[in-house]
Amino acid sequence: MFDSLAEMIALAETQKQPLHQIVIAREAALIDRPPETIWALMCKRLEVMRRSTEEGVSRPVHSLSGISGGGAWKLWQQLENGYQPITGPILSRAIARAMAVNEVNAGMGCIVATPTAGSAGILPGVLLTLQEAYGFSDEQIINALFTASGVGAVIARRASISGAAGGCQAETGSAAAMAAAAAVELLGGTPHQSGQAVAITLKNMLGLVCDPVAGLVEVPCVKRNAAGAAQCFIAVDLALAGIESVIPPDEVIDAMANIGRRMDARFKETAEGGLAATPTGRRLAQIIWDGKPSAELKA
Amino acid sequence: MSSKRLVSAFDIIGPIMVGPSSSHTAGAVRLGRLGRAILGAQPQQAILGLHGSFARTGKGHGSDRALIAGLLALSTDDPRIRESLELARTAGMAVTFHTVDLGEDAHPNSVEMILRAGEQEVRVVGASVGGGMVEIQAINQYPISFTGEHETLLVAAEDRPGTIHAITGLFLKYRLNIAFSRVERKQRGGEAIQIFETDAQIPEDMIEALEDFYWVLWARHIPKLLD
Numbered sequence: 001m002f003d004s005l006a007e008m009i010a011l012a013e014t015q016k017q018p019l020h021q022i023v024i025a026r027e028a029a030l031i032d033r034p035p036e037t038i039w040a041l042m043c044k045r046l047e048v049m050r051r052s053t054e055e056g057v058s059r060p061v062h063s064l065s066g067i068s069g070g071g072a073w074k075l076w077q078q079l080e081n082g083y084q085p086i087t088g089p090i091l092s093r094a095i096a097r098a099m100a101v102n103e104v105n106a107g108m109g110c111i112v113a114t115p116t117a118g119s120a121g122i123l124p125g126v127l128l129t130l131q132e133a134y135g136f137s138d139e140q141i142i143n144a145l146f147t148a149s150g151v152g153a154v155i156a157r158r159a160s161i162s163g164a165a166g167g168c169q170a171e172t173g174s175a176a177a178m179a180a181a182a183a184v185e186l187l188g189g190t191p192h193q194s195g196q197a198v199a200i201t202l203k204n205m206l207g208l209v210c211d212p213v214a215g216l217v218e219v220p221c222v223k224r225n226a227a228g229a230a231q232c233f234i235a236v237d238l239a240l241a242g243i244e245s246v247i248p249p250d251e252v253i254d255a256m257a258n259i260g261r262r263m264d265a266r267f268k269e270t271a272e273g274g275l276a277a278t279p280t281g282r283r284l285a286q287i288i289w290d291g292k293p294s295a296e297l298k299a
Numbered sequence: 300m301s302s303k304r305l306v307s308a309f310d311i312i313g314p315i316m317v318g319p320s321s322s323h324t325a326g327a328v329r330l331g332r333l334g335r336a337i338l339g340a341q342p343q344q345a346i347l348g349l350h351g352s353f354a355r356t357g358k359g360h361g362s363d364r365a366l367i368a369g370l371l372a373l374s375t376d377d378p379r380i381r382e383s384l385e386l387a388r389t390a391g392m393a394v395t396f397h398t399v400d401l402g403e404d405a406h407p408n409s410v411e412m413i414l415r416a417g418e419q420e421v422r423v424v425g426a427s428v429g430g431g432m433v434e435i436q437a438i439n440q441y442p443i444s445f446t447g448e449h450e451t452l453l454v455a456a457e458d459r460p461g462t463i464h465a466i467t468g469l470f471l472k473y474r475l476n477i478a479f480s481r482v483e484r485k486q487r488g489g490e491a492i493q494i495f496e497t498d499a500q501i502p503e504d505m506i507e508a509l510e511d512f513y514w515v516l517w518a519r520h521i522p523k524l525l526d
């Protein structure tokens with residue numbers, strides 16, 4: 001789509017258009033389909049995102065392995081019961097929704113990979129919660145998804161969005177950065193500020209390893225989605241205040257690529273390092289790989 | 300591992316998929332679908348070699364079920380992916396898995412599929428490169444590259460002058476615009492695989508027309524991957 005965020009942002013500035021319009025125009029040219037079709041494709045994705053957040057907060061959803069699940073519902077219950085979260089009324093709900101999508105994913109439910117399944121909670125968690133809090137229309141949210149996709153496409157091109165190739169920074173980092181650019185645009189920021197939000201988010205998530213217990217997209221992925229939503233919110237507030245990243249966004253993406261390349265394979269989705277290699281991580285993996293019933297895991 | 304291909308908005312916001320992993324589940328479904336299309340039929344036998352992360356963590360991600368689901372032509376968002384082992388048994392598809400080492404340069408999520416139906420056999424190597432995006436990297440040990448993002452036409456032919464001219468003549472006849480094309484060959488005058496990617500759908504009778512050329516060994520239409 002674009003080789004750099006600098007190119008994408010410059011185009012938005014010279015054409016005096018929001019980022020989403022720049023992305024939609026490029027996408028229409030790229031896949032050679034009329035704008036209505038492109039719009040309808042994104043519309044369908046928003047519907048699946050919404051369903052997955054609702055499913056995960058309305059009942060405890062458990063994974064097939066049994067090592068994760070039910071967290072989003074627990075937090076949601078707590079909020080519904082009047083608990084005053086220290087993350088505030090908006091972020092707390094974004095966190096719950098982000099976890100919800102990942103729990104549905106771990107249960108082999110239907111989700112939209114944004115950009116991956118392991119990081120699929122962050123974008124819907126952030127955007128659907130902003131919609132609820134600020135009353136944005138579906139049309140505005142769909143536009144925001146295009147902005148997010150433009151950012152993700154640049155990251156995929158310059159670095160990676162795969163945990164196996166670049167670690168968790170490439171998955172939840174990319175997702176949070178995409179959400180940050182989209183949120184800045186929704187909240188009235190400039191394309192330049194969206195770029196700054198991408199840089200700030202990624203900087204704060206550089207080096208994050210992909211160390212899933214038993215190789216499953218569950219532990220720590222579900223909670224990392226909550227963390228990604230929080231990192232996104234931090235960057236959005238900083239960028240909207242006019243705070244600049246000293247390192248420009250494309251250079252931050254390149255730094256992430258560099259770190260990802262040098263990262264030991266044990267920390268790239270192989271389940272051989274980090275949390276996966278802890279005594280508890282190994283014990284759980286053994287039980288799962290031996291095919292024991294999930295009831296034993298919950299004990 | 301940066302991607303040199305053109306990335307669409309829907310590679311990033313998508314696919315719509317059954318979890319838990321875009322690269323290990325959705326990407327695996329897509330690789331299976333491409334394998335089936337390259338064979339040109341539903342396999343009766345599939346010998347699947349898993350490399351790297353596919354071998355180490357594939358089972359927990361349902362990569363085995365996902366590859367089989369793809370070989371059965373299921374989509375990434377089909378809830379029957381969970382039951383694909385049983386579906387394969389019912390469909391008379393014999394599947395075995397083993398671990399392979401495709402070398403240090405191979406992507407960590409790679410699979411080698413040996414697929415058989417009747418007299419046909421193909422050996423396909425593909426990788427799931429992240430976010431559900433995939434790439435076919437070798438067919439019958441020819442290094443090739445296509446992603447299933449476009450309608451794709453594969454033509455295996457004797458490597459001789461004039462073949463591209465004849466094939467592009469058919470494109471003109473069917474009024475198809477070629478988005479990308481490449482030729483891969485092992486040695487001069489041997490066998491070459493030609494890859495054509497198009498924007499519009501490739502008609503099935505064009506495949507028959509291609510196979511009528513005496514120098515064409517086989518031709519396949521690989522439908523665009525949709526979710």
